[in-house]
Amino acid sequence: MTHITRPARATSAPRPRPHALHVVLAGNPNAGKSTLFNALTGLRQHVGNFPGVTVERLEGGFTYDDVPVTVTDLPGAYSLSPESPDERIAVDVLLGRAAGVRHADVIVIVVDADNIERHLYFASEILELGRPTVVALNRMDRLAATGTRIDIPELIHELGAVVVPVVATKGEGIEHLRRAISLAPTLPPPSTLVGANGANARYAWISRVLDACVIRPERGARTPSDRVDRVALHPVTGPLVFVGLMLLVFQAMFSWSRPLMQAIQSLVGGAGNAVLAGLPAGDLRSLLADGVVAGVGNVLVFLPQITILFLFIGVLEDSGYMARAAFVMDRFMRPVGLHGRSFIPLISGYACAVPAILGTRTIKDDKQRLATIIVVPMISCSARLPVYTLLIGAFVPSIAVANGWLNLQGLTLLLMYVAGTVGALATAALFRQTLLRAPTRALILELPPYSLPNARVIAMSVWQRVRVFLKRAGTVILAASVLLWAASHFPRPASADSRAESRLSQSALGHVGHVLEPAVRPLGYDWKIGVSIVSSFAAREVFVSSMSTIYGMGDGSESGALQDRLRTATKDDGTLAYTPLVAISLMAFYVFALMCTSTVAVTFRECGGGAKGLAWIVLQFTFMLALAYGAALAVYHGGLAAGWTGA
């Protein structure tokens, strides 16, 4: 596989090797740049199978022959004429005009061998920049599977640049690529290829190059991907397949995770008991048992569900299905004025709104992009999952429905996700008909062939999300739990009444809660729920920590899991604080409320910052809060009107 020969066009004298190299990875979206970046540098980032994942500039490095090499992964682009913000970043770096980015010593063009015809357009433009360049011909394994062959020496001759065949997912050819990169500055740069301006001339040149270099098999019957796509992309069966897969995901999240969740619950309970047994009664024991162990532990319980969710998302991405889902969903997104490319940020929103909002940079039209930014936080992110799961587990019975095919708990969870998605689409329609009115652009999307998911890629993707979750549990959730504990214990009550309920009511948290109570009472909530909602603005999972801290009061005298405590908790008037109706109303609130400081910050920035950014976040926050309050109010009073006391 070594093809680091001197290109035929090379005529000038070799140049000396530099002491350090800065390399940029460029190429079309979905060429496999992110995977190649990981393979080259050992660093990890999320790798998707559909266009548009790489938005941020990422850097890594390696050393070859004692020369340190810095690698920058650029966003994908189709040509040197950028249309979207992320393409502009890539082109600015390639042309050496990006502020704060070192001029590249070597450009590595990543070309998908399986899509060489399309990818050579951008590649030829980059080669004509006359800079030291290496062409990494990626996914050679897929090419082999189709029976197509590429004459590499001939391609080197045609391009006038070093070409290295690689399979980034398997690490094949990476050492040769490293060597080629280290040698590239010593070789003469490529010269003009096409020799004429215009897209037609460039495509004519590509056609001639392919005729000379690519040997294709006789076009036979449909490929396996084509056969699967007849069902997966069909106007009727396509959406059914999509809904079926989503149902499977949410069912699995409940049924598969149960044993692991119970095991973590036991560990948390054991840790709490150990603290109670090992320390004398006092503030420290209470802080550790009711604040730290209860607050952090009850959030950690949801780790198995988050792992399963991202396992499925990883499999769907890496198998190539996610791009099909974007295509299928485009039919439903176009009527509400969203672009098919909006689907990718929306799907990312199921993980976290922050990278999803950054992902909107791939959307070329400003108004479509703004509409997507506004609605992304309505997609239920992983931080909402602990809230949903806590309430569903406590108040929705685990009974079989649809002749035993489905479980009511899984179905309720799916309903929350559907409600958020429908709310997002309806809001997009509203904004696109009013403030952000403009025609919708057509969707052009590459559909990669289906492939067996790579276990390593999926494992890394899942681990990244798990790591983020654990990091949050050890930082934000821990700090919030400590502060909530302090707010629920101080100031000390003036009266001699030492009952936990009375102490809580007279604490700082109690005072805040009582101030908030008139606002949340119409929703059926008491002040404890109100204060938990407000505290969850730091991070949504803090709602669970707040509940644990508030209902953990009593110096360990209360026992049982948090869900059991919620089921029996009472308001000040002695009635049940939580009923299934209140729980569903609360979930409806969390579906739509923008309770996330990180999302607010990134929206501000991505909407332009300054007064413009401020105006958009005020609008977004107010709109979502009103929607959340309205939804919770409608659920609660609708339920009561229907005669559902919910008790």
Next chain:
Amino acid sequence: MRVLASLDGLVVATAVAGALFYFLRRVWRSVAQARKQHDGCGPNCDCG
């Protein structure tokens, strides 16, 4: 653990002050980050 318990008040006050400091620093960083134009959420983000 029993040694810690004897320092009850001091440990609790330190933990609460630490948590408060963490949140103030987080807010400060969020504001600073929002003012930057090109930085974003890389592979090590904790945006969750």
